[in-house]
Amino acid sequence: MSALITTHGLTKRYGGRTVVDGLDLRVPEGCVYGFLGPNGAGKTTTMKMLLSLVRPTSGEVRIAGRRMDRSTRRGLLSEIGSLIESPPGYGHLTGAENMRLVQRLLRLDDGQVARAVRTARLQDHIDRPVRTYSLGMKQRLGIAMALAGEPRLLVLDEPANGLDPAGIDEMRRLIRRLTGDGTTVMVSSHLLDEVDRTADVLGILGGGRMLFQGTREELFARSVPDVLVDTFEPERAAALAGAWGAVLDAGTVRVPGLGERETARLVARLVQEGVDLHGVRRETRSLEDVFMDLTREEAL
Amino acid sequence: MTGRAVANEFAKMRRLRTAPALIALVLGVTVLTCGTALSSPGFTDSAGDASPHSWRVLLGSMGIAVPLVSPVLIAVMASRQVDIEHRGNGWTLAHASGVAPGALCRAKFASTGALVAAAVLAHSGLVVAFGRLVGITAPVPAGPWLGYTAWVTVVGLALLALHLLLAAWVPNQLVGLGIAVMGVFAALSSAGMPDRLAFLLPPWGYYGPAVPVGYRDGALVALTPPHLAALLLAAGAGALFLSATRRFDRQEA
Numbered sequence: 001m002s003a004l005i006t007t008h009g010l011t012k013r014y015g016g017r018t019v020v021d022g023l024d025l026r027v028p029e030g031c032v033y034g035f036l037g038p039n040g041a042g043k044t045t046t047m048k049m050l051l052s053l054v055r056p057t058s059g060e061v062r063i064a065g066r067r068m069d070r071s072t073r074r075g076l077l078s079e080i081g082s083l084i085e086s087p088p089g090y091g092h093l094t095g096a097e098n099m100r101l102v103q104r105l106l107r108l109d110d111g112q113v114a115r116a117v118r119t120a121r122l123q124d125h126i127d128r129p130v131r132t133y134s135l136g137m138k139q140r141l142g143i144a145m146a147l148a149g150e151p152r153l154l155v156l157d158e159p160a161n162g163l164d165p166a167g168i169d170e171m172r173r174l175i176r177r178l179t180g181d182g183t184t185v186m187v188s189s190h191l192l193d194e195v196d197r198t199a200d201v202l203g204i205l206g207g208g209r210m211l212f213q214g215t216r217e218e219l220f221a222r223s224v225p226d227v228l229v230d231t232f233e234p235e236r237a238a239a240l241a242g243a244w245g246a247v248l249d250a251g252t253v254r255v256p257g258l259g260e261r262e263t264a265r266l267v268a269r270l271v272q273e274g275v276d277l278h279g280v281r282r283e284t285r286s287l288e289d290v291f292m293d294l295t296r297e298e299a300l
Numbered sequence: 301m302t303g304r305a306v307a308n309e310f311a312k313m314r315r316l317r318t319a320p321a322l323i324a325l326v327l328g329v330t331v332l333t334c335g336t337a338l339s340s341p342g343f344t345d346s347a348g349d350a351s352p353h354s355w356r357v358l359l360g361s362m363g364i365a366v367p368l369v370s371p372v373l374i375a376v377m378a379s380r381q382v383d384i385e386h387r388g389n390g391w392t393l394a395h396a397s398g399v400a401p402g403a404l405c406r407a408k409f410a411s412t413g414a415l416v417a418a419a420v421l422a423h424s425g426l427v428v429a430f431g432r433l434v435g436i437t438a439p440v441p442a443g444p445w446l447g448y449t450a451w452v453t454v455v456g457l458a459l460l461a462l463h464l465l466l467a468a469w470v471p472n473q474l475v476g477l478g479i480a481v482m483g484v485f486a487a488l489s490s491a492g493m494p495d496r497l498a499f500l501l502p503p504w505g506y507y508g509p510a511v512p513v514g515y516r517d518g519a520l521v522a523l524t525p526p527h528l529a530a531l532l533l534a535a536g537a538g539a540l541f542l543s544a545t546r547r548f549d550r551q552e553a
Contacts (some may be wrong), residue, residue, distance in 0.1 A: 048552070048553055051396050053392065053395055053396065053552065053553035054552045054553060055552060073398070074398040077396060077397065077398050078398070080396075082396045084392050084396065084553070085389060085392060086389050087389065088388055088389040088390060088392065088393035089388050089389075090312060090384050090387075090388040090390065091384075091387060091388060092314075092315045092316055092384065093311075093312070093314065093315070097311065097314065100311065101308045101311060101312070102397070104304050104307055104308055104311070105304055105305065105308060105394075105397050105398075105399065106397060107304070129315075130388075145393065
């Protein structure tokens with residue numbers, strides 16, 4: 001699959017503080033790219049650099065193979081819809097009047113605007129002043145504005161912020177529908193659960209650096225779950241397995257970061273020492289746990 | 301893109317109470333000018349004369365009404381036009397659509413500036429109509445009248461540019477409005493100052509030297525304002541506005 005967005009060594013520094021550090025992004029065309037990381041990880045700054053709203057300190061951004069900079073940004077932006085930070089919308093105007101501003105600016109026809117409004121399911125509220133909208137409706141108006149130009153790429157910065165569970169679910173379905181139509185969607189979040197079920201590719205950012213980039217399966221494969229040893233003599237088993245970094249955890253011996261061969265050696269040693277084992281298993285881990293581990297390591 | 305951005309600025313004025321502010325500007329200056337003139341001794345008595353005295357009274361009255369009314373109302377219009385961008389995340393929306401923040405400010409200047417210029421022409425024309433209505437038979441002193449109208453337009457546009465930049469730079473709109481109120485004092489004081497001193501308070505200080513009439517030895521006489529100063533103000537304010545908005549264009553979101 002060809003990449004629609006690539007960055008090479010993308011870096012942003014404010015004074016002595018590095019916010020984004022040598023990022024090599026690769027967003028395949030036609031996919032949902034989940035851009036994850038805790039608050040302050042550098043997601044919004046990265047997205048702003050992709051849109052040329054913020055100038056990189058070093059490195060480059062390429063959209064569809066073309067370098068994004070001040071001289072090319074206007075042409076490239078016509079292929080990109082975006083929702084960055086808080087949803088846009090002039091409160092004193094109606095939703096329809098806000099859409100007309102976008103229509104005029106991007107020279108769109110009525111059909112394009114109507115389709116965007118329908119896709120965002122805003123048609124029943126479009127004639128109301130935006131100041132009377134709920135946050136969810138404002139997000140949908142922002143998405144309708146971003147979609148109106150029928151962009152090839154949609155960049156959504158925390159679109160589920162402030163939405164209730166039903167709103168988040170609706171946002172997920174909307175994103176899936178869009179990729180079904182061939183749009184590439186890059187969506188950021190600080191919560192894995194928000195994008196886990198929609199993203200084809202995940203990029204995890206921590207402290208401005210890319211901690212992981214790949215599919216959900218690759219992320220799982222990268223993580224080695226703890227080995228849990230169930231025995232009638234947990235204290236003795238924990239002492240014997242101390243060399244492997246074992247700890248006692250609620251009557252179970254927990255050994256982190258153990259590969260398959262080392263697990264076999266550990267079990268052989270415990271059996272050799274006459275420890276009665278009645279279970280050896282890997283801890284079941286959710287993707288959330290893997291994500292938390294990755295970002296926690298970075299925070300430490 | 302510029303034309304579409306300007307058209308959008310006119311569209312954004314809907315329900316922004318721009319029209320009431322403009323009407324207040326036109327009627328405020330007109331009513332205050334006419335009221336001041338009517339209370340001036342000899343104004344109605346000389347209306348039927350061939351002397352230009354009554355027109356001079358009207359010009360002098362406009363020289364008080366304009367600086368009293370314009371600075372605050374122009375600041376209010378600029379502030380309202382820019383505040384919606386701060387509140388509605390409009391800077392980022394426009395920037396991501398290819399209209400950088402400085403270009404957005406220039407579009408606002410073009411749209412609101414056209415209305416400010418129209419308002420100046422309107423109150424200037426209404427005062428002439430009032431003069432005719434009260435029976436002034438002498439010909440309108442077209443040169444001084446047009447010169448003053450042009451000068452007031454230049455000062456109004458310079459004020460608008462200043463307040464657009466202030467409102468964009470400082471999100472708290474009370475700052476700009478506070479400066480506008482102080483500007484009224486500077487504008488009114490400039491009438492009693494030597495020109496060189498008044499020019500030290502741009503753009504408000506330019507209202508005083510613009511008035512083409514003044515009292516000399518108790519008589520209201522015609523004066524020749526230093527029109528070159530208005531041209532310099534237009535050039536200076538224009539260059540500063542362009543430079544500042546180009547800087548905004550390079551500013552990061």
